[in-house]
Amino acid sequence: xxxRIPSPLRSYTKQQSEVAGSGSSLWEVLADLDKxxxxxxxxxxxEQDGIRQHIKFFVNNEETEKLDQPVAxxxxxxxxxxxxxx
Amino acid sequence: xxxTKVKNVNVLVGTRKGAFVLTSDTGRKxxxxxxxxxxxxxxxxxxxxxRTAGVMLMAAKTGHLGPTVFRSTDGGTTWTEASKPPAFxxxxxxxxxxxxxxxxxxxxLTQGHDSQPGVWYAGTSPAGVFISKDxxxxxxxxxxxxxxxxxxxWTEGATPDGVFLHSILVDPRDSNHMYLGISIGGCFESTDxxxxxxxxxxxxxxxxxxxxxxxxxxxxxxIVYHPASPDRLYQQNHCGIYKIDRPSDQWIRIGRxxxxxxxxxxxxxxxxxxxxxxxWVFPMDGTEVWxxxxxxxxxxxxxxxxxxxxxxxxxxxxxxxxxxxTVKRQAMTTDKQNPVGLxxxxxxxxxxxxxxxxxxxxxxxxHLPEVYSLTVQES
Numbered sequence: 001x002x003x004r005i006p007s008p009l010r011s012y013t014k015q016q017s018e019v020a021g022s023g024s025s026l027w028e029v030l031a032d033l034d035k036x037x038x039x040x041x042x043x044x045x046x047e048q049d050g051i052r053q054h055i056k057f058f059v060n061n062e063e064t065e066k067l068d069q070p071v072a073x074x075x076x077x078x079x080x081x082x083x084x085x086x
Numbered sequence: 087x088x089x090t091k092v093k094n095v096n097v098l099v100g101t102r103k104g105a106f107v108l109t110s111d112t113g114r115k116x117x118x119x120x121x122x123x124x125x126x127x128x129x130x131x132x133x134x135x136x137r138t139a140g141v142m143l144m145a146a147k148t149g150h151l152g153p154t155v156f157r158s159t160d161g162g163t164t165w166t167e168a169s170k171p172p173a174f175x176x177x178x179x180x181x182x183x184x185x186x187x188x189x190x191x192x193x194x195l196t197q198g199h200d201s202q203p204g205v206w207y208a209g210t211s212p213a214g215v216f217i218s219k220d221x222x223x224x225x226x227x228x229x230x231x232x233x234x235x236x237x238x239x240w241t242e243g244a245t246p247d248g249v250f251l252h253s254i255l256v257d258p259r260d261s262n263h264m265y266l267g268i269s270i271g272g273c274f275e276s277t278d279x280x281x282x283x284x285x286x287x288x289x290x291x292x293x294x295x296x297x298x299x300x301x302x303x304x305x306x307x308x309i310v311y312h313p314a315s316p317d318r319l320y321q322q323n324h325c326g327i328y329k330i331d332r333p334s335d336q337w338i339r340i341g342r343x344x345x346x347x348x349x350x351x352x353x354x355x356x357x358x359x360x361x362x363x364x365x366w367v368f369p370m371d372g373t374e375v376w377x378x379x380x381x382x383x384x385x386x387x388x389x390x391x392x393x394x395x396x397x398x399x400x401x402x403x404x405x406x407x408x409x410x411x412t413v414k415r416q417a418m419t420t421d422k423q424n425p426v427g428l429x430x431x432x433x434x435x436x437x438x439x440x441x442x443x444x445x446x447x448x449x450x451x452x453h454l455p456e457v458y459s460l461t462v463q464e465s
Binding site: 006008009038039042043044045046047048049050052054055081082 | 148149150151152154167168169171173174175176177179185186187188189
């Protein structure tokens, strides 16, 4: 599947805005991402497995707050950094 | 004090929008500013290891992403992220919905004892202590503090920005002997390398606590020990300036001797590298709604050379009016030259330096982002 990477996380993906991911749930996709790009998951998911405040996940056009959200090989996972700061 | 031959002084600057290095010539008269490092990242602390050449650490996060530590082993030429940043232990959510703690910020970095190269400590918000034994690559919780049965009570108070654990001090004579500060919580001491802790707050005032004998709940802004005489500690607290001579457990409010109208409120306090009775503070306005800016718009450092009996104003070269500076707790430091160099950074993005122990000041960098921390690297 395709995983869209926001600019604050592209230092992990060698500046690629889109990378290939695999897994049958968002949890597995993030684990796969972290295997390929070590450290990226912790910037999005805290140590209690909570989604950090300014991170949003969309599977195709649907936002999800569930890490066990099923995903299919044909889906696109969008990682969004909500606007914050100044 | 014998003059020390030094190649140069680097001032490592952590800001709200990245890090910078200011490099001096040998006379500390000319300074060069580096390009930004990790531009846009929030750098709460940026420090170089005095034990292992080339090791440097930064406590970082961004507005969007979780906290982490960046590390260099080649003097800042290249940087990598800690493979296991500070994080609290994973705990299952309780039936009543209580979740485990989450590190929001890595706020403080302290290198370990000279006999333990590779060891670093980190302080976080919410309050936590973490240790690395591999130059900052992997971090583990210090359970003696983070899981202490008194943790909830010790960290019950909070600043508007949360609870911050800072001023982790390792006694240069004994790696097992440590201190730390919590805003809000107080000063705590361990004599067993962090396995257990006890409050050390007698004599400290806390205007929001009716009971003046309370054991904890105080707000130390910055605690330092004297490197040549580690039984002498100084503390800039939310409620005044203090010193203590261990093994006494009684802090003494030496800030009462500051000039009336200036007061003894501030964030940082720093000590002379060899003279135990010499320390500097940078007072701020702590009246009414606490502007936390230079009193009356007239910034100055104040120095004591007699352990706080008297204080002398040092403002030559600083703006004499209409200057509302704020200097945060990590944003003032010294070098080890003779005469001692002093440095402070402001929330307005300036770095000021004195090459004569505070007698005269010069602005050595401006137009930086909000300065969060300064440390000195000497080679």
